[in-house]
Amino acid sequence: MIKHRIFYILLGIAALLLTLNVRLFWIQVAATRSWSARDIDLVENSVIQRAKAFMLDTGRGDFYDRQGQPLTGGEIPALTVFPVQERPAASQDEVDHRIVRILHTTEDKWKEFRKGLTAPAVWAEDGMTVExxxxxxxxxxxxxxxxxEVTRVKERYAAPQPASQLIGYVGQDxxxxxxxxxxxxxxxxMQLTSAIGGAGLExxxxxxxxxxxxTRVALFTDGFKRPLPGLATRVVSPGNEYYPLKIMTTLDLSVQRRVEQAMAALQVKEGxxxxxxxANADAVAIASRPAFHPARVDLESGAWSNRALKAVPPGSIFKTVTAAAALDEKLADPEELFDCNGTLGKYGLTCWKKEGHGRISLRDGYAQSCNIVFAQIAERLQGSSMQAYANQLGLGVPVGWKGDFMQQRDFRAWDAxxxxxxxxxxxxxEDGxxxxxxxxxxRDVLVTPxxxxxxxxxxxxxxxxxxPRIVHEVRFNNGRLMQSLDERRxxxxPGAxxxxxADIMLDxxxxxxxxxxxKVLQSAEWSLAAKSGTAQVTDKHGRPVVHQWFIGYGPVEEPKFAVAVLVQNMPESAPNKAAVxxxxVMNILADGS
Known part of the structure; x- marks a missing residue:
């Protein structure tokens, strides 16, 4: 009996070993390309584990202008360096010397980049990939x-990046x-470390x-981190014709760039x-200063904030509201005459023209931007009426596109x-x-550009x-329309x-x-209509400065564009940079029409 038991035990062990060997054979040889119900390719995965990979494209969707020109996501040829162990024919010092000459850099910069390289990296200087x-x-x-390896790397942001504050930035949150x-x-x-939009359209x-x-490029290595013979670098991509999506903005890239160049040429630091x-209030260009690049975000500086959407004192452009309220309520006549001697004693108000405008009509008071005329008009208005007419003209309320979009209720296209x-x-x-x-x-009045x-x-x-719309369509990667944002009011x-x-104010x-x-606008390429404004404020140091404004339209005969310009925190005695x-900007628009 004992012998029989030993025999059966040995037989069972032999059967188990045979089963394990067959299973091992199946895993290692027969089923290496399709193991388990999930079709796991063991050969591929064993190689991938030894691959050194670099991300060429995050797969994030991009923004485009109204003509389909990319605003983000340009591809550039760049040097990708893989941290592998190899024995080149030349010494490492000689290789370094050659690559330094090719890249037009210094040996110190190159060695600093290569030092401690544990993962593939793209050659960059000052935080920007070198093309x-x-x-x-x-x-x-x-x-x-x-x-x-020379690879085509997708750089999300250009240098300089057009409409940078409008586009915004991505970061970890x-x-x-x-x-x-x-x-x-x-x-x-998504992972907790995924980069998501931190501001703007992003x-x-x-x-x-x-x-x-x-999309990644990988260099395959053996267990000693040496390149595997016969396995070159390989690009791996999702390969989906529908994604990533394309966000089609209303911007005109050419106009946007030229407007930003004009701001730089005039040394506009803030505004x-x-x-x-x-025709439909679509945004053609949105520019903000100080300058900002989305790849270098300094949250404390505030340069990332879009000043086109920030409310500040408007100065005399608000006289458009005051005049409209007085005319609509028939509290004043366009040709009614007022006296301006430069001051209005009971309110401590002064006119920008110290000696005053003398006897002046309401119409001319608007053209000459007389403070005394409009202070007297204000005495006839109720404060509630001033509030209501400002709202009727789209002030004191958000005006950017809002609505139900892609299963989101009350979606707002404009950030902040x-x-x-x-x-x-x-x-x-109601105080006078x-x-x-x-x-x-x-006083309390605040208006955004x-x-x-x-x-x-x-x-x-x-x-x-x-x-105003800033995005008019979302499209699939193959160009097919996914969803459009309709024109809205x-x-x-409180009425209109x-x-x-409206016609009187335009005249x-x-x-x-x-x-x-x-009058400085008379030299423009188009015939223009406008209103100036100078708001008295104090800067962060408590010093008196002014915000210079100009708003208007052109050409007068067939208006195509409405423009608002704000130049902030200028010395009180400074020339009117906003007018220039x-x-x-109007000349840029005239050239492109």
Missing amino acids: LDAQQIAAIRALQIPQF PARIVRQYMSEFQQGQ KTFEPWLHGIGA AVVVLDT EERGQIFAPTTAI GVKAQSAIGQ LQAANMVVTLLHQGEVLS VSGL VSERT WMQDVVQHGTG LFRE
Whole structure:
């Protein structure tokens, strides 16, 4: 009996060993290309584990202008360096010397880059990937060194990046991923370290931008980190014809670039320019200063903030609201005469023209931007009426595109657009001094450049307040339309100014250029209509400075564009840079029409 038991035990062990050997044979040989129900390729995975990979493209969607020109995501040829062990024919010092000459850099910079390289990296200087020219590409390939590979790397942001504050930036924000994208996180589509939009369009359109996978280039190595003979670098991509998506903006890239160049040429340090299409209020150009690059984000500096959407005192451009309210309520006649001796004692108000304008009509008071005329008009207006007419013209309310979009209710296309204000919540709006100061765009009044430009569009549409779009379509990667954003009006406003009043204000803007404060615009390529503004403020050091404004439209005969220009924190005695910039922007638009 004992012998029989031993025999059966040995037989069982033999059977088990046979089963394990067969299984091992099946895993190692027969099923290496399709193991388990999940079709896992063991050969491929064993090689991938020894691959040194570099991300060429994150798979994130890109932005395009109205003609389909890319605003982000340009591809450039670059040097990718793989940290592999090899024994080149030449010494490492000789290789370093050659590559330094090819890259036109210094040995110190190259050695600092190569030192401690544990993962593949692209050659960059000052935080920006270096684009290789044809001669450099040929020279690198002639080296025939596996650790050096010329690849096409997708750079999300150009240098300089057009419309940088509008586009925004991406960065890591684990708390927001947990708060907003828990579903994607749980499904493995996002990690806590995933880069997501932190501001601008990158933030508002994040749900349609983060893509479905990255494109990588890999160099395959053996267990000693040496390149495997016969296995060259390989590019791995999701290969989906629908993704990543394309966000089609309303911007004109050529106009955008030239506007930013004009701001740089005039040395505008702080401010904004907004160009809207008068037909539908679509944004053609949105420029903001100080300069900012999305690859180098300094949150404390505030340069990333889009000043086209920030509300500041408007100065005399607000007289458009005051005049419209007085005309619509029939509290003043365009040709009514007023006396201006330079001061209005009871409110401590002064006119920019110290000696005064003398006897002047309301119409000429608008052209000459007389503070005393409009302070007297304010005495006839109720503060609530001033508030209502400002709202009717799209001030004190968000005007950027909002609506139901792709299963999101009340989606806002513009990031961090401020609503501005006419009166502060605790202000006694019927006080005479408050109304006098507010009537000329001081006191509590705050307006964004986007609102200011849109107010001009509103007048051109006889009081109808359109809602500016910045994106008009989202398309699949193959070009097919996914979803469009329709043209919209701003809802919930307390009525509208009359067509008659709108036409009067448009005519008065022509007066400003013909014989008022905007005569410098007479030298422009187009005939223009405009309104100037100078808001008195204090800078961060408490010093008195001014915000210079110019708003208007052109050409007068057939208006195509409405423009708002803001130059901030200028010395009180400084020449009017906003007027010059307004003229330059209009000339840019005239050249392209």
